Amino acid sequence: MSKFENYLELSGRSIEDVMTGTRVETEDDKKRAEDFALWKFSKENEPSWDSPWGDGRPGWHIECSTMISETLGKTIDFHCGGIDLIFPHHENEIAQSKGVDINENFANYWLHNGMLNLSGKKMSKSDGNVKLLNEYIDEYGGDVVRFFFLRAHYRSPQEFSEQLLEETKKTLSNLAEFTKGVVAEPNDNEIVETFIKCMNDDMNTPKLLGEIFEKIKDANNLDQENTKKIKQSVKYVFEVLGFQLKSSKKIS
16 A cells, blocks of 8 residues: 555545554565455355466455446546445545556545444344335335435434334425425525535535424414415425425325
8 A cells, every 4th residue: 555645545544543453454475464455366165267366356345446447437426335434445446446547536526324223233234134225115105214314414323213214204294284285486595595505515414404494483473475485495495305295105
């Protein structure tokens, strides 16, 4: 890694920090302990391919760089993944991709989502506590699931439970009732400006929702014309976010 001066720029870590981490394995045949494998020699009963370096297989990190370059090109607009993949996986993707062409930007934007917790424990395949997203969509509808995730910032951890989904369903039903009978129009400048500001602030959806609910409270003390503007603007914002705001259980 000494040959790539921008290594660890994405995570903001230092080599010293890396060397004290638990995921870095020190091997006798490495020039530097922090270096990672581009090609792994094959083991018995493992898939392998012939190469100039002997039979083996690609390292975990280079698989992703190869898939991106082969299907999307040298530079992609957005690279997404869990926050736990920033190091080492995404750092190593950058290093090996820039190693091919230092002048090419590997990804213009990186989006890392927080982890989903179930009863205080990270949801993961290895723990056997995973339920497929389409199962929840079938049960609660797409709008409810979407709204649930927007309640927390995408980079923050989020507690998940069916009780929270039920609460989300009620909240969304109340929103649908509030905006019923109006056409989505950006007629309240304050709501529209708040929407743009929150989206430009790293997609700060929790702040946006908080501001919108405050405006809904204010609508109780306004005249009919200004209340209608708030309803239209709230509906407009949610339609931009992909919601249909229907009171029925099955919302796609």
